[in-house]
């Protein structure tokens with residue numbers, strides 16, 4: 001009994017150190033002179049008054065998830081991702097984060113390509129956008145053109161455009177697909193680019209930085225926005241609009257408002273926003289927030 005108490009004390013010491021509290025402890029006249037708060041932490045039931053609230057701890061708490069799924073929005077956080085082989089792709093695991101079962105007209109999924117993997121083409125009349133978040137892939141198209149896509153690079157493939165993604169080692173992609181909304185006399189083209197090559201756009205009345213990864217022209221029935229917020233910056237408009245969104249936080253952390261709920265979010269989190277859900281974001285922490293956002297555009301909602 002006494003022995004196990006001593007061991008758990010030792011573990012607590014180690015935990016406090018790894019939690020970055022060493023500086024604090026040393027600041028209180030050395031490690032052994034137990035300041036009041038520290039004494040309290042050694043007592044039976046110390047956890048009641050010293051709960052661990054850091055997200056890294058909560059993720060390990062059995063049964064705990066920050067993910068939510070509601071009628072008009074969803075937050076899908078990494079501890080909820082379930083990967084399984086992507087149909088018709090080789091050596092690739094996929095996690096569908098947004099699908100029409102939620103009410104969206106698009107799918108958003110993560111594709112983890114492994115050694116010697118390759119993609120399948122989307123279903124008939126379905127367009128595809130992919131963005132590399134880890135590793136690198138090679139995009140080969142029906143004309144024999146080949147593009148090396150590294151982190152921060154992306155490609156748009158029009159519906160029924162034959163292509164293949166190949167990966168030698170490993171890569172993680174975020175992929176959006178939807179049935180193309182055809183318009184007479186407008187034909188979208190294959191696009192390949194990278195975020196850093198896109199110019200900053202005007203955002204009247206707002207402070208965030210905006211880049212669009214696809215042309216704003218009529219042939220394209222959606223766009224992908226890259227939005228950057230410095231800590232403390234937030235959306236001025238409390239947006240409510242007909243467009244739907246799929247969002248992946250690439251960097252940073254903050255609070256996302258969706259309807260009447262306010263969610264702490266961080267890099268790796270995905271969000272589904274149905275049409276007309278009130279939405280708002282504020283960036284917090286010490287580093288910039290960057291997120292990637294699907295938005296349907298250029299089509300009459302009727």
Ligand SMILES: *[C@@H]1O[C@H](CO)[C@@H](O)[C@H](O)[C@H]1NC(C)=O
Nearest residue numbers: 091114115116117167168169
């Ligand atoms: C991947 O492909 C290369 C070239 O075909 C082959 O030499 C290698 O053994 C493959 N690796 C695996 C893990 O299948």
